[in-house]
Amino acid sequence: MIFDDLGLSPETLKAVHEKGYKEPTPIQAKAIPLIQMTRDVVGLAQTGTGKTASFTLPMIDALSGGRAKMRMPRSLVLAPTRELAAQVAENFDTYGKYHKLNKALLVGGESMIEQKKLLEQGVDVLIATPGRLLDLFERGSILLNDIRILVIDEADRMLDMGFIPDIERIMKLLPSNRQTLLFSATMAPEIKKLTEKFLSNPKSISVAPAASPAKTVEQFLVEIHWKKKQQTLLTLIKQEKVDNAFIFLNRKKDIDTLTSFLKQKGFSAAGLHGDMPQPKRTETLNKFKSNEVTLLVCSDVAARGLDVKGVSHVFNYDVPMSADDYVHRIGRTGRAGEKGRAWMLASNSDEKFLEAIEALIKKKLERVVLTEEKRHEPKGKSTTKDTAPRHQKPKAKANTYKPEPQVVPKDDEIEGDGFGDDVPAFLK
Numbered sequence: 001m002i003f004d005d006l007g008l009s010p011e012t013l014k015a016v017h018e019k020g021y022k023e024p025t026p027i028q029a030k031a032i033p034l035i036q037m038t039r040d041v042v043g044l045a046q047t048g049t050g051k052t053a054s055f056t057l058p059m060i061d062a063l064s065g066g067r068a069k070m071r072m073p074r075s076l077v078l079a080p081t082r083e084l085a086a087q088v089a090e091n092f093d094t095y096g097k098y099h100k101l102n103k104a105l106l107v108g109g110e111s112m113i114e115q116k117k118l119l120e121q122g123v124d125v126l127i128a129t130p131g132r133l134l135d136l137f138e139r140g141s142i143l144l145n146d147i148r149i150l151v152i153d154e155a156d157r158m159l160d161m162g163f164i165p166d167i168e169r170i171m172k173l174l175p176s177n178r179q180t181l182l183f184s185a186t187m188a189p190e191i192k193k194l195t196e197k198f199l200s201n202p203k204s205i206s207v208a209p210a211a212s213p214a215k216t217v218e219q220f221l222v223e224i225h226w227k228k229k230q231q232t233l234l235t236l237i238k239q240e241k242v243d244n245a246f247i248f249l250n251r252k253k254d255i256d257t258l259t260s261f262l263k264q265k266g267f268s269a270a271g272l273h274g275d276m277p278q279p280k281r282t283e284t285l286n287k288f289k290s291n292e293v294t295l296l297v298c299s300d301v302a303a304r305g306l307d308v309k310g311v312s313h314v315f316n317y318d319v320p321m322s323a324d325d326y327v328h329r330i331g332r333t334g335r336a337g338e339k340g341r342a343w344m345l346a347s348n349s350d351e352k353f354l355e356a357i358e359a360l361i362k363k364k365l366e367r368v369v370l371t372e373e374k375r376h377e378p379k380g381k382s383t384t385k386d387t388a389p390r391h392q393k394p395k396a397k398a399n400t401y402k403p404e405p406q407v408v409p410k411d412d413e414i415e416g417d418g419f420g421d422d423v424p425a426f427l428k
Contacts, residue, residue, distance in 0.1 A: 006032050009061045011098035016057070019094065025050035026207040032058050035181060040202040042195050043183040046212055046331065051183045052307070055151050056091040062149065063124045064099045071119050072146040073104070073126035076174070078167065080157040081129065082107040082278055083285060083306055088127050088153065101125060106132045109278025116141050130158075130166035137173070144173045155184035155191050156324070157304045164190055171198045186324060213327050213361055217314075217334035219342045221354075221365040226347040230261055233317060235370055236343055237267070237295070244294045245313035246332045250321065252299055258317065259297045269295040272302055303328040309335065316344035319353045323360040 002023050003016050024032065027045040031054040034041050045051055059075060068074050079085040089105045104118040106128035112135075119126075119141055126133075126142075136142050150171070152158065158167060171180075180199050184191060195202055213219065224232050233247070249255050252273040262269035270284045270293040281301075287293040289308050296302065297317075303325055311333045320326045326344075333340025344365065346354055358364055 001029050006057075007036060008032070008057060009064065009099075011064075012057055012060055012095060015095045015097055025054075027051055027205070028054040028057070030205040030207065031055065031181075034203050034205070035059070035179075036061075038179050040180045040199040041182070042187075042199065042202045042204045043181070044185070044187060044204070044206040045183070046185055046214065046327070049207060052088055052091050052153070053095065055153075055181050055183065056088070056095055059125070059149055059151070060092065060096045060099055060101065063101055066124070068102060068122035068124045069146065070122050071141065072143045073119070073123045074146060075125050075149040075151075076133075076144070076147050076170075077125065077127045077151040077153060078130055078133070078158075078170070079127065079153045080161050080163060080304070081301055082109060082281065083301065084154060084157075084304065085127050085129055086282065087307060092125055092127070103127060106136060107278065108132050109281075112136070130163045130170060133170065134166060144170075145175055147174045147178055150174060150178050150180045152180070152182045154304050155182050155194070156186045156188060159188055159190055160322070164194065167194065168198075185328065213330055213342075214334045214340075216337060217330050217340045217342050219330065219344075219365050220368045221344050221346055222368055222370060223346050226349070229317060229345050229347075230258070232345055232370065233258075233315060234262075234265060236315065239370070240313060240341065240343075242294070243310065243312040244288070244291060244308075245296070245315055246302060246311065246329070247295060247297045247315045247317050248303065248320070248329045249297065249299060250318040254318075255297050255299060262295055262297065267295050268293050269297055272296055272298040274299060274301045300325055300329070303332070306332065307335070308332065310338065311335070312340060314340070314342040316342070319344060319346050319350040319357070321353055323353075323356040326357045327361065 003013060003021060006024065006029070008016070027043060027049045031041055031043050035055060035058040043051060043054065055077075063074055066074060077085075077088050079088055085105060085107050089103060092101070092103050101124040102118075102122060103125040104115060104123040104127070106115050106126065108129060108131060115132075115136065119136070133142070137144065152167060158164060180202070182191075182195060182199065182202070222232060222236070237245070247258070249258065252275055255271040255273050259269050259271040270287060272281060272284050272288075276284070284293065284296070285302075285306070288296045300320070314330050314333045316326065316329060320329060330340075330342035333342060354365075
C-alpha cells in the first residue's frame with residue numbers, strides 16, 4: 001500500500017510526498033481509513049510507529065471544508081506535555097501547508113494573552129495540555145460546544161501524570177456527537193474504562209504488542225558500582241560511535257550535575273527537565289534536533305513521543321522505576337526502520353526494577369563488561385583490532401580474538417586495597 005491508495009486529498013498528498021514518504025506505517029494504514037469513515041478509534045502501538053500522522057492527515061482533510069468561529073475551535077488534540085503538543089502542531093504545519101487551516105497551541109509557560117488572541121480569531125485545530133485548556137475555559141476564553149473531532153494522544157502518559165480526572169472533565173464539556181480518537185502504547189484498566197465511558201462503539205487497532213521495544217534497537221546492560229556511573233558513561237560515549245544521544249536520569253537535580261560533568265569533558269551537552277521554563281525547553285530541544293547539542297541529558301519528560309530523527313544512542317544513566325518508561329526511553333532511537341543502540345547502567349540496588357523491565361520485554365538484557373579501550377561489539381560482529389592483556393599471549397589470527405574482559409567490582413567488593421592481584425596471604 002502507498003499513501004495514494006488512502007483517499008487523502010491532492011493537497012495533503014503533495015505535502016506528504018514533499019517529506020519523502022511513499023508508504024504509510026502499519027498504524028497509519030489501519031487508522032486513516034477508519035478515521036475517514038468518522039469512526040471512533042482506539043489505537044495501540046509502540047512508540048516511533050507514526051501515530052501522530054495517523055490522525056493529523058485525515059483530520060486536515062476533514063476540517064478543510066469549514067470555517068472556525070471566534071473562540072469556538074472545531075477540533076481538539078490533548079497531549080500530556082508541552083513538547084508533545086508542540087510536535088503535534090508541527091505535524092499540522094507540515095502536512096496542512098496547502099490547506100487554509102488555523103491552529104492554536106495552548107500550553108503552560110507561554111503568554112496567555114497571545115493564546116487568547118489566537119482563540120478570538122477562530123481556530124480549526126486546538127492543540128493543548130489539559131491544565132492550560134481548563135484554565136482558559138474557566139476564564140471564558142474558549143467555548144467547546146463546536147468540537148467535532150477529539151484526539152487524546154499518549155493516553156498512558158496522561159494516566160502516569162494524573163491527568164485522567166481532567167480528561168474526564170473536558171470530555172463532559174464537549175458535544176456528544178463528536179468523533180473521538182485515543183492513542184496509547186498500553187491499555188491500563190483506567191484507560192479502558194475511559195474508552196467504555198466516552199467513546200461510541202470504537203474500533204480498536206493494534207500493530208505491535210503493548211509496551212514492546214522496537215526490534216531495530218540493540219539493548220545492553222552494564223552492572224557497576226553506583227559511584228562509577230559517571231566514568232562508565234564517559235567510557236561508553238568514547239567507545240561507542242555516538243552521533244547524538246538521549247541520556248535519561250530519574251531525578252531532576254542530578255541532570256544539571258551530569259550535564260556540567262559532560263561539558264567539562266568537552267562534550268556538547270544540555271539538560272532538559274520539567275522545571276525549566278518553556279522557552280528554554282523549546283530552545284534546548286531545537287538545538288538537539290539541529291545537532292548543535294549532541295547529548296541531551298533529560299528526565300522522562302523527553303521519553304514519550306518526541307520524534308528526533310537519526311538518534312544513534314540512548315543511555316539509561318538511571319534504571320527507570322517503571323518498566324514501561326524503559327520501553328519509551330529506548331524508543332527515542334531505532335526509529336523509522338533505522339538501527340539504534342540502548343545502554344543501561346545498573347547497580348545492586350536496581351535489581352527489582354531490572355527484573356520488572358526484563359519481565360515486560362520478555363528477554364534478558366545482554367550483560368557487558370567494559371574494557372577501557374574497546375567499544376563493545378555483539379558476538380560474531382567484532383571487526384576492530386585490540387591489544388591483548390600482558391598476561392595473555394595474542395592469538396595467531398589478527399582481528400579475531402577478544403581480550404580477557406576486565407572485571408568491574410561489584411557493590412560489595414573492597415576497592416582500593418593497593419595490592420592489585422598480589423594480595424599477601426596473611427591478608428587473605
